[in-house]
Amino acid sequence: MAVEGESITANAPVFRQACGPCALRGWCWSPQLDECDISRVHAIVRRSGSLPAGNHLFRTNDPFTAIHAVRSGCIKTYSSDQCGHEYVHGFHLVGELLGFDAVYPETHQFNAQLLEDTLVCTIPYRDIADLGRQLPGLESHLLTLVSREFSHHLMLARGCGATERVTVFLCDIERRLRRTQLSNFEFDLPMSREDIASYSRCSPETLSRILSKLQHSRIIAVDRRHFRFLDVSRLNRIAQGEKPPMYGRPD
Amino acid sequence: MAVEGESITANAPVFRQACGPCALRGWCWSPQLDECDISRVHAIVRRSGSLPAGNHLFRTNDPFTAIHAVRSGCIKTYSSDQCGHEYVHGFHLVGELLGFDAVYPETHQFNAQLLEDTLVCTIPYRDIADLGRQLPGLESHLLTLVSREFSHHLMLARGCGATERVTVFLCDIERRLRRTQLSNFEFDLPMSREDIASYSRCSPETLSRILSKLQHSRIIAVDRRHFRFLDVSRLNRIAQGEKPPMYGRPD
DNA sequence: CGTTAGTTTGACGGCACTCAAAAGTTGTGG
DNA sequence: CCACAACTTTTGAGTGCCGTCAAACTAACG
Numbered sequence: 001m002a003v004e005g006e007s008i009t010a011n012a013p014v015f016r017q018a019c020g021p022c023a024l025r026g027w028c029w030s031p032q033l034d035e036c037d038i039s040r041v042h043a044i045v046r047r048s049g050s051l052p053a054g055n056h057l058f059r060t061n062d063p064f065t066a067i068h069a070v071r072s073g074c075i076k077t078y079s080s081d082q083c084g085h086e087y088v089h090g091f092h093l094v095g096e097l098l099g100f101d102a103v104y105p106e107t108h109q110f111n112a113q114l115l116e117d118t119l120v121c122t123i124p125y126r127d128i129a130d131l132g133r134q135l136p137g138l139e140s141h142l143l144t145l146v147s148r149e150f151s152h153h154l155m156l157a158r159g160c161g162a163t164e165r166v167t168v169f170l171c172d173i174e175r176r177l178r179r180t181q182l183s184n185f186e187f188d189l190p191m192s193r194e195d196i197a198s199y200s201r202c203s204p205e206t207l208s209r210i211l212s213k214l215q216h217s218r219i220i221a222v223d224r225r226h227f228r229f230l231d232v233s234r235l236n237r238i239a240q241g242e243k244p245p246m247y248g249r250p251d
Numbered sequence: 252m253a254v255e256g257e258s259i260t261a262n263a264p265v266f267r268q269a270c271g272p273c274a275l276r277g278w279c280w281s282p283q284l285d286e287c288d289i290s291r292v293h294a295i296v297r298r299s300g301s302l303p304a305g306n307h308l309f310r311t312n313d314p315f316t317a318i319h320a321v322r323s324g325c326i327k328t329y330s331s332d333q334c335g336h337e338y339v340h341g342f343h344l345v346g347e348l349l350g351f352d353a354v355y356p357e358t359h360q361f362n363a364q365l366l367e368d369t370l371v372c373t374i375p376y377r378d379i380a381d382l383g384r385q386l387p388g389l390e391s392h393l394l395t396l397v398s399r400e401f402s403h404h405l406m407l408a409r410g411c412g413a414t415e416r417v418t419v420f421l422c423d424i425e426r427r428l429r430r431t432q433l434s435n436f437e438f439d440l441p442m443s444r445e446d447i448a449s450y451s452r453c454s455p456e457t458l459s460r461i462l463s464k465l466q467h468s469r470i471i472a473v474d475r476r477h478f479r480f481l482d483v484s485r486l487n488r489i490a491q492g493e494k495p496p497m498y499g500r501p502d
Numbered sequence: 503c504g505t506t507a508g509t510t511t512g513a514c515g516g517c518a519c520t521c522a523a524a525a526g527t528t529g530t531g532g
Numbered sequence: 533c534c535a536c537a538a539c540t541t542t543t544g545a546g547t548g549c550c551g552t553c554a555a556a557c558t559a560a561c562g
Contacts, residue, residue: 143354161517201411322504
């Protein structure tokens with residue numbers, strides 16, 4: 001995987017072809033990186049073929065070998081206790097990174113499973129360390145990404161009620177999907193009700209009831225996995241703890 | 252150049268005086284750093300005088316200027332919503348770092364308040380970036396520290412029952428205090444019941460009931476803020492989800 | 503000793519989990 | 533195209549954990 005990249009300029013067309021449609025460019029890596037830097041990054045990035053849904057990218061206790069970037073599709077990370085119960089920790093959409101759960105103990109803490117057929121970019125970790133010496137901003141940018149995700153999870157964890165946590169999830173996924181999808185306020189989510197419920201720390205039944213109530217309140221419209229966000233500002237207020245969401249409004 | 256080398260040697264005594272009693276040495280920073288590297292680090296570290304309990308080290312929306320290390324005492328980080336309710340995110344003990352909550356948006360997400368009279372070391376962030384160029388392992392070590400804390404918080408968040416979350420806190424604080432305190436299995440915790448309850452995401456009343464039950468089960472002994480851990484292995488099993496903790500055992 | 507703040511204990515109620523079943527959706531084969 | 537099965541999602545009923553309110557208790561201080 002340390003790469004052929006004989007000359008950086010020779011790789012530039014490869015970069016354009018690979019990352020033009022990928023939505024990673026200028027986002028997944030630091031905005032401060034110029035095109036030359038990004039070419040250098042891509043000299044060591046290995047691009048996967050299409051991986052089928054259901055496959056695992058890595059599993060708990062796998063040795064830490066690489067950071068991954070989602071080129072298309074969606075990946076969920078989860079862990080399971082000795083009783084076999086699963087806890088979903090996050091969903092990684094197009095343009096997002098995963099694999100940092102193994103930075104510390106050098107083995108993965110979580111499982112990573114593909115929710116759709118997915119393309120990923122794989123960056124071997126040793127090469128990242130090398131790159132870090134060449135690109136001074138790289139490691140601090142990785143620190144930034146992890147720190148941001150950390151803060152976000154702490155904010156999610158604070159929610160006391162299930163409704164609050166579910167709406168936090170909805171607001172977050174809406175914001176992230178809007179970045180890469182053309183449609184505004186209307187998306188097909190790749191994950192099941194069970195996954196959303198696990199991530200939001202409630203039962204699938206409770207999630208279903210909450211979605212029904214939000215729909216009756218004309219805040220969202222749900223059909224199967226297709227979500228339309230009718231009143232994002234109201235959704236945000238509920239997510240931030242607005243007390244009585246005026247459920248059960250008669251029609 | 253020779254001049255630079257000389258100045259590093261000149262700082263070595265300062266380092267020994269400052270960090271011998273500090274417990275930071277060889278832990279807070281990477282174990283791979285040799286004494287010369289650490290001297291270089293300490294050339295830019297500013298050591299505070301004693302800060303009185305109750306003071307804030309920083310507050311939400313303060314600009315990000317520095318990373319802090321706890322030299323003695325204890326600091327809690329928390330945020331509050333618009334209703335004025337506080338959410339404790341963590342406790343930072345001797346030898347631990349804080350301030351990473353501001354790496355991403357460049358302003359602090361949390362408040363940091365001293366629970367005791369406290370000494371801190373302050374490392375200006377711009378100097379860290381400079382240091383990162385001189386010490387290749389530094390930034391990746393910071394990434395390691397943040398990643399470790401992240402994984403730990405995700406594990407704490409998974410607990411479904413209040414008992415599980417409280418025992419996770421107890422196991423964690425016991426392990427961390429044992430690192431720096433001479434006494435084994437017997438500590439004075441610096442934080443109030445209300446802080447512990449907020450961190451464990453339950454009410455102070457529920458926390459009190461759980462501690463009482465653990466005490467009646469002869470797993471811990473609590474007197475005010477003094478905790479004795481009588482059966483750590485049992486505590487760990489409860490923290491990991493062992494179902495019936497056999498509470499209410501008659502005496 | 504009185505006051506105050508922090509903690510513990512008790513009673514009650516609501517939210518959410520569990521159990522259970524119905525309704526809708528997807529996939530397969532006839 | 534339909535029938536049937538397997539699965540996901542939704543809806544309903546009952547129960548338990550935990551949050552809220554209230555009061556008693558303890559330590560710390562003047």
